[in-house]
Amino acid sequence: MIEAITSEENREYPVKKISGSDFSFTSLIKKKSKVNVSSCLQCFTCTVGCPFSDLMDIMPNQAIRSIQIGEKKSLLESSTIWLCVGCNSCAAECPMGIDMPSVMSALREVAIQEKVKTIPQDIYTFHKSFLNSVKRYGRAYKIGIMLSYKLNTLDLFSDGKTGLQMLIKRKLNILPSKVKNIRKFKKLFR
Numbered sequence: 001m002i003e004a005i006t007s008e009e010n011r012e013y014p015v016k017k018i019s020g021s022d023f024s025f026t027s028l029i030k031k032k033s034k035v036n037v038s039s040c041l042q043c044f045t046c047t048v049g050c051p052f053s054d055l056m057d058i059m060p061n062q063a064i065r066s067i068q069i070g071e072k073k074s075l076l077e078s079s080t081i082w083l084c085v086g087c088n089s090c091a092a093e094c095p096m097g098i099d100m101p102s103v104m105s106a107l108r109e110v111a112i113q114e115k116v117k118t119i120p121q122d123i124y125t126f127h128k129s130f131l132n133s134v135k136r137y138g139r140a141y142k143i144g145i146m147l148s149y150k151l152n153t154l155d156l157f158s159d160g161k162t163g164l165q166m167l168i169k170r171k172l173n174i175l176p177s178k179v180k181n182i183r184k185f186k187k188l189f190r
């Protein structure tokens with residue numbers, strides 16, 4: 001436990017240059033995510049608990065700060081918004097109840113709308129494949145998501161062994177199944 005705290009203290013977090021304030025961006029993200037980012041205390045708990053922060057170029061607490069100060073460009077161009085998997089670890093520990101997955105989702109939506117050039121295409125393709133599956137079936141049809149991703153990226157042969165093992169262990173359903181009231185569900189995507 002002590003070792004973990006010591007290594008966290010010694011860790012270097014990236015420092016980003018601020019390119020300019022756009023407070024309409026702040027309002028937009030607040031509106032889309034329905035999260036009051038102004039209440040963030042910058043306590044750092046989200047960043048410490050995030051399993052992917054080592055890979056991110058802007059830490060989760062910095063992402064919230066960027067929104068507060070209208071720092072739009074670097075945030076929308078960051079890898080962070082695409083690396084967040086919405087695991088909710090940060091939100092569960094946040095003293096202010098900031099719903100980080102909703103914030104990240106709103107940021108991705110705006111990045112797509114604004115055709116940000118640095119969107120990692122493989123992650124974006126997976127994102128689309130996943131959402132299409134949820135829209136169509138009301139749940140994640142894993143084989144369909146994998147096939148769609150593979151065909152769109154032409155990365156046909158990697159992960160084959162893992163896929164086969166999952167099939168053997170019956171972790172994958174061959175055929176999709178829909179939730180009962182799929183029409184109602186589809187309204188969420190309008």
Ligand code: SF4
Nearest residue numbers: 040041043044046094
């Ligand atoms: S845990 Fe919550 S309050 Fe603390 S920095 Fe993260 S978002 Fe802000």
Ligand code: SF4
Nearest residue numbers: 050084085087088090
């Ligand atoms: S929801 Fe995103 S930012 Fe929060 S802990 Fe999970 S991956 Fe990290």
